[in-house]
Amino acid sequence: MLSPPSQLLLRNEALFATGKWAIVNPSDTAIFDALSDADVCGLHQQCDSYNRAKSNSYGHEHMFAAAFSKSDFDAVFDGVVVYLPKAKQHLDMLLANMAHLIKADGLLLVVGENKGGIKSVPKQLEKVGINVNKIDSAKHCGLIACTVSEPAEGFDINQYGVVRNYHVNAQHMRVFSLPGVFGHKQFDQGTQLLLAQFSDERELRQMRGKLYDFACGTGIIGAYFKLTNPKLNVTMSDISALAVYCAEQTLKLNELEAKVIASDGMQDIHQHFDHIVSNPPFHQGLKNEYGITQNFIKNAHAKSNKGSRLTMVANRFLPYPEHIQSTYHKYSTLIKTNKFCVYEGIK
Known part of the structure; x- marks a missing residue:
């Protein structure tokens, strides 16, 4: 079943009758099947949406990237829906x-x-176009449009990036972030608490093997371990193309090398690890989604070597301890505050 925003869009499918169109970051990829006769392509910044759209063979072109350029397409678009x-x-x-x-x-x-804030969108559209107006509203949703009289000459995603300097335990780090990425412009308190459990540099330098940072966001966790112990083989992943881009820039800023992968959960992770460290998400859009981390705990165990450790931080109210305890050979709570807990499981 189509989501309410997609249902509203489908009520106005006459918009797509002529010209070439793009749909950006759809909340459900079934909209492409509903618009099967239109010349529409999908632009995705989340690899789960991109993978679903590709695998369902809707007959439309799909792209996955942090940013998109004219060179990616045969022609400019007559219209775009975000x-x-x-x-x-x-x-x-x-x-x-x-x-x-x-x-x-x-x-x-x-x-x-x-x-989600659709009522404030007209002011944002005024920055890029003219004749801003509400085309339709239904199902507690809105569809707002503007005309782009003169297309922008270029787009540089780095203009929206922010570099912050952080002290992580005894290490100084530079971290790159973009809007829409967890950790944008801030050193998250949960991540701080998590990394505080790894403040002993002597112990860190003795770590060996492969380390995995799941849902890496800006890349601060994986970069910290690589900075402290260059011998570690570090892999980071995130579902977001924006997060992957941020993590890559964070590595460059600190002159580090690690593997950064776009992956829906751990689907595209094809190796086993000795250490897994994460501040996993519990939101999907505006909704709480606990299944992401529950699947992560299960898959982390499956893709761990014997004796390896999972160390993760989560809000205290989240129901993860029983999942770690039932999955791992040993379980413990390393630290608990009034807001966060850091858990550890040993395979």
């Missing part, structure tokens, strides 16, 4: 990117739920 992201700054970045891909007098639209 599904409203959670962060306003992320939307600003997407609109600027899409304004570069639209032909003169092309349409740029945003669709989303009222509770």
